[in-house]
Amino acid sequence: MSSPSLFARFVALVGGTALRIRHLRDGDPVPAWGDAPAIPDAKPQGSIPTLKMPTAQGWIEGQVPIAAPGLKVNAFARGLKHPRWIHVLPNGDVLVAEATVVPRTAMRNVFDHAMVATMRRAGAVGESANRITLLRDRDGDGVAETQETFMEGLNQPFGMALIGNKFYVGNTDGVVVFPYEADADRIRAPGQKIVSFKPGGHWTRSLLPSADGRKLYAGVGSLTNIADEGMEAEEGRAAIWELDLETGANRIFASGLRNAVGLAWEPATSVLWTVVNERDGLGDETPPDYLTSVREGGFYGWPYCYWDRIVDDRVPQDAAKVAAALTPDYALGGHTASLGLCWVPAGTLPGFGEGMAIGQHGSWNRSKLSGYKLVFVPFANGRPSGPARDILSGFLAPDEKVSYGRPVGVTLGPDGSLLMADDVGDVIWRVTGA
Numbered sequence: 298m299s300s301p302s303l304f305a306r307f308v309a310l311v312g313g314t315a316l317r318i319r320h321l322r323d324g325d326p327v328p329a330w331g332d333a334p335a336i337p338d339a340k341p342q343g344s345i346p347t348l349k350m351p352t353a354q355g356w357i358e359g360q361v362p363i364a365a366p367g368l369k370v371n372a373f374a375r376g377l378k379h380p381r382w383i384h385v386l387p388n389g390d391v392l393v394a395e396a397t398v399v400p401r402t403a404m405r406n407v408f409d410h411a412m413v414a415t416m417r418r419a420g421a422v423g424e425s426a427n428r429i430t431l432l433r434d435r436d437g438d439g440v441a442e443t444q445e446t447f448m449e450g451l452n453q454p455f456g457m458a459l460i461g462n463k464f465y466v467g468n469t470d471g472v473v474v475f476p477y478e479a480d481a482d483r484i485r486a487p488g489q490k491i492v493s494f495k496p497g498g499h500w501t502r503s504l505l506p507s508a509d510g511r512k513l514y515a516g517v518g519s520l521t522n523i524a525d526e527g528m529e530a531e532e533g534r535a536a537i538w539e540l541d542l543e544t545g546a547n548r549i550f551a552s553g554l555r556n557a558v559g560l561a562w563e564p565a566t567s568v569l570w571t572v573v574n575e576r577d578g579l580g581d582e583t584p585p586d587y588l589t590s591v592r593e594g595g596f597y598g599w600p601y602c603y604w605d606r607i608v609d610d611r612v613p614q615d616a617a618k619v620a621a622a623l624t625p626d627y628a629l630g631g632h633t634a635s636l637g638l639c640w641v642p643a644g645t646l647p648g649f650g651e652g653m654a655i656g657q658h659g660s661w662n663r664s665k666l667s668g669y670k671l672v673f674v675p676f677a678n679g680r681p682s683g684p685a686r687d688i689l690s691g692f693l694a695p696d697e698k699v700s701y702g703r704p705v706g707v708t709l710g711p712d713g714s715l716l717m718a719d720d721v722g723d724v725i726w727r728v729t730g731a
Contacts, residue, residue, distance in 0.1 A: 328582060328630045329630055329631055330684070331628055331681075332628075334604070334628035336607070336628075337580055337581075337583050339583050339609070340579065340580045342580075347578075347663060347664065348662060349660075349662070350660075350661035351698055352698065353699075353721045354694075354721075355702070355721060356701045356724065361691075362671075362691045362692060362726060363691035364688070365687055366731075367730060368688065368731055369728070369729055371439055371726070372440070372724050372725070372727070373432070373434070373716060374441045374444055374724065375724050376444070377430060377723045377724070378395045378723060379395055379396065379425070379426060380395050380723060380724075381394050381395065381396055381455060382394040382503070382706040383706045383716050383717075383718050384457035384708065385708060386459060387479075389434070389712075390431055390480075391433070391716065392431055393429065393718065394429050394466075395425075395428050395454075396426060396451075396453040396455060397424075397425045397453075398500065399422070400422045427449065427450065427452060427454065428446055428449040429448040429451065429454055429466070431445055431447035431483075432725070434711075439712070446483065448475075448484050451466060452468040452469055453468060453496075454468055455467045455468075455501040455503060456501075456515065456516075457504060458504045458506045460510045460542070462476060462479075463477060464477040465513060466504075467504045468502065469500040469501070470494060470496045471494050472491050472492050472502065472504065491540065491545070492515075492540055494534075495520070495532075495534065498518060498520035498521060499517075499518025499520070499556040501518065502515055502517060503557075503558055503559060505560035508562070510542070512540060512541055513540040513542055514540075516560055516571065517533065517536055518558070518574075519599065520534055522577050522578065523578075523599075523609060524600040535553060536550070536551065536552040536554060536557075537549070537551045537552075537560070537569075550569075550594075551591045551593065551594065553595075553622060554571065555573060557572070557573045558573075559636055559655070559707075564642075565678070565679045566679035569590070570589065571638065572588050572629065572635040572636065572638045573587050573597070575587065575599075575632075577632070579609070583631060584631070585629060585631050586628075586630065586634065587625035587627060587635075588626060588629055588681065589623075590626055595623050596622055597625065598622035600612045601614055601618050601622070602618075602619045604624060606620070629685075630668070631663060632660035632668070633657040633658075633659065633667045633668035634657060634658035634668050635655050635668070637656025637671075637706040637718070638655055639707045639709060640653060641654050645714075646673070646688065647731075649686065650675050650676075651675070652676040653674045654671060654673055654717075655671070655672050655673075655674065656705050657669065657670050657671070657672060658703050659692070659693065659703050665697075666693060669692040669693040669703065670689065670690045670704065671687070671688040671704045671707060671728075672688060673685060688715070692704065692719075701721070701722060702721045702722030703719060703721040704718075705717075705719070705720050713729075714728060716728075
């Protein structure tokens with residue numbers, strides 16, 4: 298049992314056994330969705346983790362996700378390496394950030410060993426491409442005929458933003474700005490880092506510019522699950538940052554957001570929204586991931602509490618922080634790993650109206666898997682206005698043993714379609730009306 302891989306397999310086996318016992322004992326919980334979710338009481342899992350994740354298989358030839366009635370899906374681009382995030386330039390070029398989790402060499406505890414072993418099997422960790430690829434569909438047939446390297450040598454790139462003639466990249470260790478020329482095939486010039494972030498833990502750094510282009514918002518996730526190494530190690534994390542591009546001043550815009558990834562503006566109200574991955578180890582549906590509006594200066598509970606100020610007894614408490622915690626707007630189910638977020642104008646998807654499209658990467662830490670879908674939350678008057686609907690599904694085999702793909706970033710395509718990155722299938726999917 299001295300081999301690290303054998304040890305990891307042993308830990309995963311123990312975790313899987315514990316998962317089956319809990320499933321038999323507790324049954325299938327009701328999914329916690331909507332603006333008034335039924336959240337089960339916390340059931341702390343102790344030192345034996347709940348681990349369940351399908352083996353990454355990818356798509357066989359001719360296989361595609363299941364599109365909702367009235368929609369159709371095709372592969373816009375294939376053969377990428379762990380595509381995570383998408384950005385469309387004004388000329389219609391589509392940029393894709395390719396990066397992944399790099400396995401830790403130092404494991405903190407038995408849970409880390411099991412988690413890394415499970416994620417490796419699922420294709421969720423490995424060698425990071427550290428590049429941005431350019432895709433072009435000049436003939437307008439919905440398939441990119443050009444695929445070439447736009448940037449390389451980056452550090453786990455994720456978010457991208459073009460403001461004027463400056464191109465911003467959210468590397469895991471900070472935001473870097475590069476000069477950009479219209480219709481450029483490649484950026485080779487060196488960049489300038491405008492803000493540094495601590496790497497490690499939740500590594501993605503999403504970016505969203507303000508409407509006037511003067512500010513840039515960046516999502517920075519926590520280092521650990523529930524501040525396991527203390528709050529000092531979490532300084533500047535679990536937050537959305539606001540970067541003032543004119544003055545160079547940077548500040549935390551909102552905090553207590555364990556892992557805020559996708560960012561989007563609701564156009565009628567000009568309010569910032571985000572999707573957040575909540576904490577692990579309290580049960581299948583406890584607490585749910587969520588979609589929420591983001592209030593300037595707002596605190597959303599992590600790590601002290603979740604949802605409507607429900608205290609997490611595993612964390613040393615701060616009563617004032619709990620009292621100040623804001624309740625999120627809309628629950629997205631427990632551990633769905635909701636990452637991608639995009640505002641969808643009315644008319645984009647026939648029969649869907651306006652609202653938010655959300656790429657749910659899928660769970661790895663519950664008895665019955667959740668997520669593995671591209672979903673739509675309808676909006677009215679600037680707020681969620683009804684139950685969520687599937688846009689794409691079928692990423693997970695019915696027996697939950699293998700995954701064909703995992704949804705991540707989502708954005709509007711240059712032709713008015715919806716584009717979604719799939720980092721297990723290594724595909725960019727394109728969704729349109731049937």
